[in-house]
Amino acid sequence: MLGTDLDADEFRAMIRGFLRAAPRPTGLRNYGPTPTADDVEPGRIWHKYLLEHGYACLHWPVVHGGSDAPVLAQAIFAEECAYADVPRQLAMTGIDLVGPVLIEYGSTEQQARYLEPLRTGDHIWTQLFSEPGAGSDLAAVRTKAAQTSNGWRVDGQKVWSSGAISAKYGLLLARTGTESHRGLSMFIVPMAAEGVRVEPIVQIDGESKFNEVFLDGVELAADALIGKIGQGWNIAMLTLGRERLTLGTQAVGMFKRHERMVDAACSRGRLDPVLARSMTRIWARMWLLRFTWQRAVADGDLSSPAFSVLKLMTSETDRDLGDLATDVLGTDVCTDPSTEQDGAELVHAMLVGRAQTILGGTSEIQRNILGERVLKLPKEPR
Ligand SMILES: Cc1cc2nc3c(=O)[nH]c(=O)nc-3n(C[C@H](O)[C@H](O)[C@H](O)COP(=O)(O)OP(=O)(O)OC[C@H]3O[C@@H](n4cnc5c(N)ncnc54)[C@H](O)[C@@H]3O)c2cc1C
Numbered sequence: 001m002l003g004t005d006l007d008a009d010e011f012r013a014m015i016r017g018f019l020r021a022a023p024r025p026t027g028l029r030n031y032g033p034t035p036t037a038d039d040v041e042p043g044r045i046w047h048k049y050l051l052e053h054g055y056a057c058l059h060w061p062v063v064h065g066g067s068d069a070p071v072l073a074q075a076i077f078a079e080e081c082a083y084a085d086v087p088r089q090l091a092m093t094g095i096d097l098v099g100p101v102l103i104e105y106g107s108t109e110q111q112a113r114y115l116e117p118l119r120t121g122d123h124i125w126t127q128l129f130s131e132p133g134a135g136s137d138l139a140a141v142r143t144k145a146a147q148t149s150n151g152w153r154v155d156g157q158k159v160w161s162s163g164a165i166s167a168k169y170g171l172l173l174a175r176t177g178t179e180s181h182r183g184l185s186m187f188i189v190p191m192a193a194e195g196v197r198v199e200p201i202v203q204i205d206g207e208s209k210f211n212e213v214f215l216d217g218v219e220l221a222a223d224a225l226i227g228k229i230g231q232g233w234n235i236a237m238l239t240l241g242r243e244r245l246t247l248g249t250q251a252v253g254m255f256k257r258h259e260r261m262v263d264a265a266c267s268r269g270r271l272d273p274v275l276a277r278s279m280t281r282i283w284a285r286m287w288l289l290r291f292t293w294q295r296a297v298a299d300g301d302l303s304s305p306a307f308s309v310l311k312l313m314t315s316e317t318d319r320d321l322g323d324l325a326t327d328v329l330g331t332d333v334c335t336d337p338s339t340e341q342d343g344a345e346l347v348h349a350m351l352v353g354r355a356q357t358i359l360g361g362t363s364e365i366q367r368n369i370l371g372e373r374v375l376k377l378p379k380e381p382r
Pocket residue numbers: 093126127128129130131132133134135136137159160161162163355356358359360361362363364365368380
């Protein structure tokens with residue numbers, strides 16, 4: 001069923017039936033790629049249910065307990081979870097980013113130790129890449145890992161670390177040399193280690209998924225290094241790209257939200273010709289993206305430039321759709337959405353929509369990548 005001869009319609013119908021019948025743990029909500037601290041327990045029970053039925057780590061190789069599923073199957077599963085309003089796994093960072101890193105670059109011991117608890121949903125990981133002075137320009141990372149007689153000593157600060165408050169381990173990009181890219185190495189950090197301090201950040205929507213992580217004299221064993229010294233940049237690049245699979249689920253969310261927007265505008269008598277035109281334009285963009293997405297996942301190559309175009313356009317369309325909330329609801333509701341349920345959901349989506357054009361590479365960086373690597377335009381002056 002999950003091989004290259006996948007019958008997409010049959011698979012979709014099977015997943016839809018499975019999700020419809022699946023018992024929902026108390027407190028489970030569709031929290032997106034990262035659970036808040038309160039989401040972890042229901043999310044874990046849900047993950048284990050998916051695992052029992054063979055739907056965890058679809059993209060991992062069979063030898064590590066995955067299904068080696070084609071991109072199309074992964075995309076259909078993610079979309080159906082979005083339709084059913086449930087998360088597709090406990091947390092994205094560990095399974096989608098760290099798993100493939102350990103499978104490609106981890107030692108046999110690291111694979112044996114870390115992959116299984118990731119697969120079973122027992123361990124959450126956080127990605128410790130971004131710093132106050134290093135985001136788009138990731139090679140500017142300054143957190144330092146100095147070699148000691150029996151391992152490493154880490155000092156520095158990370159920021160925007162999703163899920164760090166619930167994480168057992170962090171995937172850390174740190175500086176081990178002076179050369180910009182080749183001076184970077186990748187490490188595993190136990191989040192309970194002495195010298196690691198996690199400070200949650202409260203977001204604009206009131207939730208807290210982000211954190212600051214302070215690393216003060218953190219001692220790591222020699223086997224905390226992933227791959228070789230200086231290989232950190234190459235390893236980091238492997239983690240970028242998998243996030244693209246969330247684009248399909250984002251699209252499902254957009255269609256649902258567009259419908260709610262139209263209902264809210266009609267029931268409030270706000271659907272004037274100007275708003276109707278804006279809504280139709282966005283709806284047309286959503287369909288164009290859906291067709292491009294369907295072609296791209298059917299081709300099955302996650303490194304195709306189509307996914308960069310989709311990342312750019314989907315996140316900007318999502319943001320623009322969210323922004324319509326001010327026209328649909330009026331600015332008063334936007335400043336105090338607490339009294340109206342449908343309004344609150346739309347305002348929440350508007351606020352969360354700001355993140356989409358930043359995470360996994362900002363829109364400006366996506367445009368640079370498309371211009372330089374795909375269209376072969378001259379490189380930006382550096
Ligand atoms: C929801 C979410 C989850 C995240 N989770 C994590 C996580 O778990 N771990 C982690 O390490 N990080 C995480 N991040 C951080 C994310 O990777 C960074 O926010 C992103 O790389 C941008 O970096 P920055 O915020 O430092 O912005 P900057 O790089 O400082 O950019 C600021 C502005 O300048 C623009 N800009 C920068 N360089 C250029 C250029 N060369 N040309 C044109 N414009 C430019 C940018 O587009 C942006 O508009 C997350 C971010 C979000 C929104």
